[in-house]
Amino acid sequence: MNTPHQHIIKSYDDELKRLTGEIVKMGELAVAQLEAAIDVVQRRDERAAQRVVDNDEAIDALEQEISQDVVRLLALRAPIAGDLRNVFAALRIAADIERIGDYAANVAKRSIPLSRVAPIAVVGGLANLAELAIEELRDVLKAYHEQDAEAAYEVWKADARLDEEYTLVFRALLTYMMEDPRNITPCTHLLFMAKNIERIGDHATNIAENVWFVVNGEPLVAPRVKKDTTANPEF
Template identity: 45%
Template sequence: MPRNSEHTVSAFDDDIGELRALVSEMGGLAETAIGDAIHALIRHDLETASRIIDEDSRIDELESEVERLAVRLIALRAPMANDLREAVAAIKIATVLERIGDYAKNIAKRVPIFDHRTDIEPLSILPSMAQIVQEMVHNVLDAFAARDAEAAKLVIERDSAVDDFYDSLFRALLTYMMENSHNITQSTHLLFIAKNLERVGDHATNIAEMVYFAATGDYLDDRLVGEAPALEAGEPEA
């Protein structure tokens, strides 16, 4: 191989490596923010909640870095087939991770609504639900880094457990509100938080579909993935 060709390949590999590293850093921040937000909620930790809100700007910055690098890579390196799919997937994944960061920020914003005297039994379900969605985000990013289509499919299969948690929590909170009208305000906020977590699971599934396509060039059967979550404009409503 001519020396200039070797240099081009090496430069391309460096760019792809940097792109993967940026997506990994972004995903790590989003994953941690979800866990920390639930921790702050359970312990009424206002300092941690405030930090999560402030640090969301770093996730936004990383999204812009991923987009700039991927566009530059496509424009200057003209990648083909698998490499092109990976560059495009990185842009899309960064957009979804930014949205996951927004959900963590939204949960953190609700922490001051609760206090250390809050004793809503369904609240105890949220940490287990959050753990699953954190693991889904972590595992799908590992699948992206390894270009592992089968690992991506396993992430999708876990989304049903998140949906089950949400359904259980919804029923419990509805009953709780019916039993005592004084519980309505805080229970409603908990429903929004649970919905945030449920959406994170949906978005991890969305990323898994992108990883599968980037690795194989094929789309997953709709019967496996169900309805993909839409990306709302602006900050999540819940």
């Protein structure tokens, strides 16, 4: 784990720590949003789903605060080297988390019409997919907070497992749709939900790449293994 250096001006360290804390807080809100979204899917609770959708505004507001803090740091502190990487990474990570919040809200939004049709068994596969995404998010937030490049790299590699699970869910949903046309509407909603969750994993890997860059001062250039085969023509 990387140990951050101390600056001569303590208030500068405090500002950087506060920026990191805001990012982590924003990430924790996004994790909670995804957990709540999957919960309302399973409970078929329309009112709770709408609350999840509405709560996305809190994540948006935090991103705005972080953007303002970054501008202030750039203007007043003129950071260089590792500090500059950290400040710009915070901006990029905040944008990734904001998108994660949007995807979680989309899952909750789709659960509203889904709750108005007969229950479908493959919802369980969606919950498994979400668990993998939640694990990725928690691990990458910890890696960011601790400036741990190796832990971030493990998250980056682990996204292949989420891709594989997404492919399984995708196949199961197509099978249900082919077996009974009445399943087409609910399975279509579930397909969009599954894709939203798969995209959350992609944003977690973006955050991991930023952590690697902040700590090591160079981009993560290893070829990324993608296990999502749903776009294959022979699928």
